[in-house]
Amino acid sequence: MFSAGTDTTFTSLEWAISELIKHPSVMKKLQQEATIIAQGRSTILEEDLEKMQYLKAVIKESLRLHATVPFLPRETTEDVKLMGYDIPVGTQVLVNVWAIGRDPTLWEDSNKFMPERFLKDNSTDYKSLHYDWLPFGAGRRGCPGIQFATTIMELALANMVHKFHFALPNGIKNEDIDMSETYGITVHKKSSLLVVASHKPY
Numbered sequence: 754m755f756s757a758g759t760d761t762t763f764t765s766l767e768w769a770i771s772e773l774i775k776h777p778s779v780m781k782k783l784q785q786e787a788t789i790i791a792q793g794r795s796t797i798l799e800e801d802l803e804k805m806q807y808l809k810a811v812i813k814e815s816l817r818l819h820a821t822v823p824f825l826p827r828e829t830t831e832d833v834k835l836m837g838y839d840i841p842v843g844t845q846v847l848v849n850v851w852a853i854g855r856d857p858t859l860w861e862d863s864n865k866f867m868p869e870r871f872l873k874d875n876s877t878d879y880k881s882l883h884y885d886w887l888p889f890g891a892g893r894r895g896c897p898g899i900q901f902a903t904t905i906m907e908l909a910l911a912n913m914v915h916k917f918h919f920a921l922p923n924g925i926k927n928e929d930i931d932m933s934e935t936y937g938i939t940v941h942k943k944s945s946l947l948v949v950a951s952h953k954p955y
């Protein structure tokens with residue numbers, strides 16, 4: 754439970770911050786939303802989160818591109834014919850969440866980071882059955898930590914962008930951030946994100 758809850762959450766946050774730094778216009782829009790919601794306060798609270806629609810879209814879009822659990826293991830409970838293949842009962846299969854999230858037949862400009870797609874269609878919520886977007890899995894083995902994880906991610910990200918400006922060290926440009934992945938039980942960034950945070954006025 755501890756590793757299912759910690760590794761996934763911090764890795765997802767690191768991916769989201771990397772995408773924000775790579776896309777300064779998205780970062781700016783998110784910081785503007787945070788400033789409006791905070792109304793001069795230094796801290797964004799849990800009750801503020803429901804009003805932060807752009808924040809939610811940023812996190813959903815980041816989870817689409819960077820599903821930290823890339824494969825869902827399942828076993829077939831009956832014989833299935835799928836795309837011309839016969840899959841007998843009792844076969845272990847892996848649902849490739851990573852590939853579904855980037856499938857160009859399901860997502861326009863599928864490799865681009867565009868949180869706005871989740872504003873246009875905000876019906877994608879974490880608990881409903883959207884089989885084209887499965888960062889928390891689905892069905893009876895779906896992640897039981899969704900509510901906790903999303904609240905923590907939203908609170909942490911909202912407060913980080915509200916309190917700080919982020920810059921890259923040593924003259925590295927936004928577009929040069931290394932987004933390569935390394936595989937384990939969860940998909941991490943191959944090279945950790947290094948940023949210089951400076952205090953931002955509220």
Ligand code: HEM
Binds near residue numbers: 754758894895896899
């Ligand atoms: C961003 C954060 C998280 C992500 C992306 C994530 C994702 C997932 C995924 C994809 C699964 C497999 C679901 C399936 O097979 O359909 C899973 C299972 C699980 N997660 Fe999470 N999770 C996160 C946070 C958490 C947290 C905070 C907790 C607990 C406090 C947690 C506890 C668990 C447990 C216990 C399982 C196994 C459920 C089972 O096998 O029945 N997760 N998670």
